[in-house]
Structure formats: structure tokens, C-alpha cells
Amino acid sequence: MELKINTIILLMVMVFASCSKDEKSDAYGQFEAGKITISSEVTGKLLWLHIDEGDNLESNSQVGLVDTAQLFLKKGELKSAVKAIQTRITSLNAQAEVYKAQLVTAKKELNRLKALKAESAATDQQLDAKMGQVNTLEKQVASVQAQKESVYAEVETNKIRIAQIDDQIKRTKVINPVNGVVLNVFSEANELVMQGQPLYEIADLNEMTLKVYVSGAQLPSVKLDQPVEVLIDSDENSNESMKGKVSWISSEAEFTPRMIQTKEERVTQVYAVEVKVINSDGRIKIGMPGEVNFK
Numbered sequence: 001m002e003l004k005i006n007t008i009i010l011l012m013v014m015v016f017a018s019c020s021k022d023e024k025s026d027a028y029g030q031f032e033a034g035k036i037t038i039s040s041e042v043t044g045k046l047l048w049l050h051i052d053e054g055d056n057l058e059s060n061s062q063v064g065l066v067d068t069a070q071l072f073l074k075k076g077e078l079k080s081a082v083k084a085i086q087t088r089i090t091s092l093n094a095q096a097e098v099y100k101a102q103l104v105t106a107k108k109e110l111n112r113l114k115a116l117k118a119e120s121a122a123t124d125q126q127l128d129a130k131m132g133q134v135n136t137l138e139k140q141v142a143s144v145q146a147q148k149e150s151v152y153a154e155v156e157t158n159k160i161r162i163a164q165i166d167d168q169i170k171r172t173k174v175i176n177p178v179n180g181v182v183l184n185v186f187s188e189a190n191e192l193v194m195q196g197q198p199l200y201e202i203a204d205l206n207e208m209t210l211k212v213y214v215s216g217a218q219l220p221s222v223k224l225d226q227p228v229e230v231l232i233d234s235d236e237n238s239n240e241s242m243k244g245k246v247s248w249i250s251s252e253a254e255f256t257p258r259m260i261q262t263k264e265e266r267v268t269q270v271y272a273v274e275v276k277v278i279n280s281d282g283r284i285k286i287g288m289p290g291e292v293n294f295k
Helices: 002-022 069-118 124-171 263-267
Strands: 027-039 044-049 061-066 173-176 180-185 198-215 227-233 239-249 269-278 289-293
Touching: 027 180, 044 198, 069 124, 198 289, 227 269, 269 289
Parallel strands: none
Antiparallel strands: 027 198, 027 289, 044 061, 061 173, 180 198, 198 269, 227 239, 227 289, 239 269
């Protein structure tokens, strides 16, 4: 009797072990990271770039600097031009005050002549001459005002140019935009770099992408933004479960990549699916294998 019970227990253990061993996830793949290429925003000599492949960089940290000497010289030249223009404005204001004072006097004399003319004590010639003087002074005041408007516009143009140079000076600082790992470095200190030239490549590891492949039979059960279970290796014999979300589903079928399929599966066509997984603690690494369960 005892032997029979032991036999039954042994059979049950074998069945459970077989089930556990044969249990498979819905899809398999490898983790990828969003790669970002950081380029120079200005043209000039790269004074320094303190990064190496494999470095962990923090967002908003300065990692390099492009020479700013020529930009500062241009900015100084524009500032001097603005000062010279402002001196012209001061001169025009003084000139306008003189014309305005003369105009006030001329108008008073014109009114006096009009009163004398009414009493026949002044001639038409005197009246016309004074009216001509008043008109001339009014035109001179208007002319000075027009010149001032032109000079003000010139000042504003130079201020805009100075602001543009300030923006360029700001862009000479190479600022790393995201937390991540440096994958490739394309430039070195003392090199002449052009605007738009790649300096280095970084991968944002805060959110990883698990790219897997599903069959046509599985496809109807996969939806965009669908929460899924993601499994990563915890140790040699167990997995660790994480939360993921379907972010992309291919609209076209393709042959399964050789690296993740058996010989029997190489003739089948599948659909690529990408699953986003938060990696705030950095446990997931680029190239690490992963599994997905959609239900």
C-alpha cells in the first residue's frame, strides 16, 4: 500500500514538473533602447568633450563646448554699433528741439502779422514769407522724426542680431538631453565640427522596448496600449515578472528572425510587436532576452 502511494506521488510530481517545463510564454524577443544622436548646434572648434563609450550621463548635464571666441567678437561689434546709433538719436533729439523752438516763435510772429494785416499794417508779402517759414520748420521737425524712426528700427535690428548671437553662444554648450548610456562617440576635442555634425550617440534606458514576434493566429489578441506581462531572467531557473504595454504592431507580416526561432518556424511569417517597459531601476540591459504574455 505504501509503495502504491509513493508511486502515485512520484507520478504527480512528474506531471507537475512536465507542465512547468513545457509552459511557454506567448512571444520572445530582445530588449532595445531608443537611441538618440546628439549633434553640434553650431560650427566651430570643439574645445572639449568629456564622454567615453559606456558612460552613464544625466539629463541637462554639460558634456562639451564649442569655441565661442568669434561669436563674442561679433557681439561686441554689434554692441558698439548700437551705442553709435544711440548717439545719433541724441543728436537728432537736440536738432528736433531747436526746430520746435523756432517753430513756436515763427507761429507767434505769423499770428502777429495776421493781426497787423487785418489792420492793413502788414503786407501780403510779409505774411506769405512768414507762412513759408512756418511750413519749412514743420517739415524739418517731421523730417527729424522720420530719421529717428529709422534709427530706432536700426537699433532694434541690431538688438535682434545680438539676441541671435546670445542664442548661438548658448548652443555652443553641448548639453546632454536624457539620462542614458553613451553607445558611440563620433568626435574628439580640438576637432572642427560643423552645425548638425553628430558628436555622440546615447540610449535612454528609463524606458526599454521589447521587440517580439507573434503569429497570425496570435495577432487578434494583441491590441495597442494593451497591458501585458513581461518576463526577464531572475536567475538560472526562474523569471521575474514586470508590467509592459503594447506600443506598436506591425501592419505587414515578415519571416521570423533566425536568432529567435527554431528550424521548424523559419518558414512561418509573423508580425513584429513592440512592448514598452519602464526601467527606472536599470535592471533591463540592451540586448537582454525577454518574454511576453498577452493574457
